[in-house]
Amino acid sequence: MVKALDNPNPHYREGAAELLLGGGFFRRDSRPARDCSVLLAWHQASATTRAHSLQWLDLMAGCGIRGLRWGLEAASASPVPAEILVNDADGDRRPLLDHNLRSVAAATCSSVSAERLLCEAQLEGRRFDLIDLDASGHPGALIQPSLQVLAPDGILVLASTDGRSPTGHDRPGAIRSFGAAARAHPASWELALRQQLGLLARQAWLLGRGIQPLLSFSNGRTFRLAIRLTRQLQAGEESQLGLLARCAACGSQQRQPLLYLRNWPPCHCPPEQGRWAISGPLWLGPLQQIDLLEELMASHVPVAPATRRLLQRLQADPGGLGCVWSTAELARRCGSGPPTLQRLVAALQAKGHQAWPSGVMAGQVRTDADLPELLQICSNLRREGPLIDSSTI
Ligand SMILES: C[S@@+](CC[C@H](N)C(=O)[O-])C[C@H]1O[C@@H](n2cnc3c(N)ncnc32)[C@H](O)[C@@H]1O
Ligand SMILES: [Zn+2]
Structure with a gap:
């Protein structure tokens, strides 16, 4: 025994x-x-x-x-x-x-x-x-x-x-x-x-x-x-x-399917100064099946409150398209405190972009907007009022 x-x-x-x-x-x-x-x-x-x-x-x-x-x-x-x-x-x-x-x-x-x-x-x-x-x-x-x-x-x-x-x-x-x-x-x-x-x-x-x-x-x-x-x-x-590429100097990100791989476009650094750090091959597609998550949330399996919160977070983020950006990094690059995630997502959507709070890491946004526009939107948000968001701290 x-x-x-x-x-x-x-x-x-x-x-x-x-x-x-x-x-x-x-x-x-x-x-x-x-x-x-x-x-x-x-x-x-x-x-x-x-x-x-x-x-x-x-x-x-x-x-x-x-x-x-x-x-x-x-x-x-x-x-x-x-x-x-x-x-x-x-x-x-x-x-x-x-x-x-x-x-x-x-x-x-x-x-x-x-x-x-x-x-x-x-x-x-x-x-x-x-x-x-x-x-x-x-x-x-x-x-x-x-x-x-x-x-x-x-x-x-x-x-x-x-x-x-x-x-x-x-x-x-x-x-x-x-x-x-x-x-x-x-x-x-x-x-x-x-x-x-x-x-x-x-x-x-x-x-x-x-x-x-x-x-x-x-x-x-x-x-x-x-x-x-x-x-x-x-x-x-x-x-x-x-492949996913990121320039540590200016923060730009790019992704390319291996199937259509070609030269990388320039990043947002001054000419000749940027350097892509490339990760992959890795999966570029969705991380979740959203309708399945909805079904799981409706089940009678007795799950913990932490699990319910996790499922809600994942269900709100398809985890596919675009790149993921840390709001702390965006704030550093435009010289302000971190923008609130909710306001940033809403501002991106108002500009016609697709945007979601990342379900994987707190304080990150998934969007198809590119870096200059993201920084511009963050600066505009800063001018509109204080940027306090407990989820990014
Ligand atoms: C992370 S624990 C499993 C925890 C468990 N699934 C849970 O939810 O609590 C990993 C287990 O794998 C067993 N293990 C390690 N190597 C293994 C192997 N090669 N084949 C089968 N079992 C293995 C260990 O004895 C250990 O109990
Ligand atoms: Zn660069």
């Missing part, structure tokens, strides 16, 4: 689950990530018309909380309850997993390495409709084997705690892990998510499949996303892979 089972005050409650945490890895503050995993399972279960069970895999389960919550909060939404495989390589956790999952009849526990489990599933021709890969570090080597056993239209929920390489702080690491250049950028969390999505897209394309990002978010420590593996590439999907 593992120590956790003897703990006098062991019970932890989350959603509909009550379980033992054990002595291994567990973060209470990752609740929004777990809620999203359960919401996506619920979405899949409520959408299916299949007469046989969906197959769900919690590949790096820790104490088994995701599989347990899937079983209690999502599985009954489908006509036939999903079969759930809950795995963690750490054999010492097995009694804990068996104990925590005992109330879910359709759950099986295993204690093998993710590499072996995926390889055996491939050999057996087994397919999963939902895989949650909650890795510590970079999950790179597990992406291709996971995609190979993910059914068409299946969902992959992916976490990575490698923040250094995709944000430009370990450039050789970015080449090794992503096959991409990564340069420092004020929207660093978003770039890390786009690097990860770019890698996923290339891995899926090798299999003749496409990807549709469902949601993407980060707290700066862990980079989380969920994608649907589509049966085929969407028309023009290859043009979602591209």
